[in-house]
Amino acid sequence: MRFTxxxxxxxxxxxxxxxxxxxxTVGPSTSTAHKTATKICNVLNYGAIAxxxxxxxxxxxxxxxxxxxxxxxxxxxxxxxxxxxxxxYSSTSKGAVQGYGYVFxxxxxxxxxxxxxxxxxxxxxxxxxxxxxxxxHFSIDTCSNGEVYNMIIRGGNEGGLDGIDVWSTxxxxxxxxxxxxxxxxxxxxxxxxxxxxNVFCNxxxxxxxxxxxxxxxxxxxxxxxxxxxxSNQMLMIKSNGGSGTLKNVIxxxxxxxxxxxxxxxxxxxxxxxxxxxxGVGYSNITFDSWHGTVTNGANKPPVxxxxxxxxxxxxxxxxxxxxxxxxxxxxxxxxxxxxxxxFGGFENV
Ligand SMILES: *[C@@H]1O[C@H](CO)[C@@H](O)[C@H](O)[C@H]1NC(C)=O
Ligand SMILES: *[C@@H]1O[C@H](CO)[C@@H](O)[C@H](O)[C@H]1NC(C)=O
Ligand SMILES: *[C@@H]1O[C@H](CO)[C@@H](O)[C@H](O)[C@H]1NC(C)=O
Numbered sequence: 001m002r003f004t005x006x007x008x009x010x011x012x013x014x015x016x017x018x019x020x021x022x023x024x025t026v027g028p029s030t031s032t033a034h035k036t037a038t039k040i041c042n043v044l045n046y047g048a049i050a051x052x053x054x055x056x057x058x059x060x061x062x063x064x065x066x067x068x069x070x071x072x073x074x075x076x077x078x079x080x081x082x083x084x085x086x087x088x089y090s091s092t093s094k095g096a097v098q099g100y101g102y103v104f105x106x107x108x109x110x111x112x113x114x115x116x117x118x119x120x121x122x123x124x125x126x127x128x129x130x131x132x133x134x135x136x137h138f139s140i141d142t143c144s145n146g147e148v149y150n151m152i153i154r155g156g157n158e159g160g161l162d163g164i165d166v167w168s169t170x171x172x173x174x175x176x177x178x179x180x181x182x183x184x185x186x187x188x189x190x191x192x193x194x195x196x197x198n199v200f201c202n203x204x205x206x207x208x209x210x211x212x213x214x215x216x217x218x219x220x221x222x223x224x225x226x227x228x229x230x231s232n233q234m235l236m237i238k239s240n241g242g243s244g245t246l247k248n249v250i251x252x253x254x255x256x257x258x259x260x261x262x263x264x265x266x267x268x269x270x271x272x273x274x275x276x277x278x279g280v281g282y283s284n285i286t287f288d289s290w291h292g293t294v295t296n297g298a299n300k301p302p303v304x305x306x307x308x309x310x311x312x313x314x315x316x317x318x319x320x321x322x323x324x325x326x327x328x329x330x331x332x333x334x335x336x337x338x339x340x341x342x343f344g345g346f347e348n349v
Pocket of ligand 3: 286
């Protein structure tokens with residue numbers, strides 16, 4: 001793996017501002033300036049060489065040990081767990097982690113994820129490029145009060161190479177570009193108070209919520225200003241069976257073109273095996289201010305809402321929807337699937 005400039009900082013306190021869906025401040029408790037003045041463990045001072053043939057592993061482990069406790073695990077190149085007040089970034093905004101995923105993929109295999117945070121609170125990850133992960137690029141697992149921003153993800157053109165997956169509480173993800181062919185920025189269960197803004201999904205799978213299974217527990221999620229092109233969908237909510245709830249969600253200011261789907265709530269998603277349960281309860285979900293086109297409205301309608309038959313959706317609102325089609329049906333907005341479902345409080349404004 002190749003690193004340009006990469007620093008781990010240890011240190012102390014600067015709360016930011018709470019906005020929109022967030023329940024409180026996000027990010028490390030200590031200001032960058034304070035940490036820089038206190039202690040820097042720069043991998044370049046622990047034997048790292050900025051070259052595609054040198055191994056960053058030992059210098060990174062040494063820098064990490066010198067700055068803060070942490071750990072590494074099989075399945076992930078950089079695994080940060082059980083810590084607080086954590087910040088990871090490239091101080092020049094030029095830092096990139098090269099995962100050499102193609103080496104694994106041409107052998108028909110997946111390898112480790114590039115980056116995973118588990119049980120981390122009060123953190124930020126920013127100004128980094130994650131390139132060609134052998135598997136998922138970045139997972140945010142059971143964390144809280146986090147900010148992720150100014151990130152570029154360049155993955156391979158196949159499934160299983162998710163951009164950012166988050167299942168956590170009070171997380172702000174913004175100013176992110178993802179090029180891959182699977183999830184762009186996706187929320188999984190359980191999650192609460194997630195704000196995702198200013199995302200560019202370029203030749204991606206697209207953003208999603210799911211896959212949702214038994215005991216789904218997701219609420220207070222906002223996606224705002226998401227631009228998507230040449231992707232599988234602009235936003236998909238996916239389940240097949242399952243239980244629990246997804247509620248209080250807003251997707252606003254989406255723009256896109258050349259995507260297969262735009263809005264796709266699919267409670268019988270065929271790419272997922274059916275799991276136990278009558279279905280996930282979908283309630284109070286708003287899609288507002290959507291603009292753009294899908295590739296073929298006759299094959300795949302820009303708006304597809306397919307609720308579980310036994311668990312009616314409630315409070316699904318689609319407003320200011322200006323989605324159209326590049327080919328196929330001339331009036332695609334009419335093609336809302338209501339197969340095997342009952343809608344409580346469904347509106348199409
Ligand atoms: C995390 O940040 C919040 C908000 O600034 C603060 O109340 C809390 O004490 C911090 N937690 C830790 C473990 O530092
Ligand atoms: C979008 O993805 C395409 C195909 O991978 C790539 O050629 C192009 O550089 C990307 N555009 C941006 C702005 O990242
Ligand atoms: C519906 O969700 C929105 C967030 O999208 C929230 O502000 C609102 O309070 C929720 N409404 C109800 C009745 O819970």
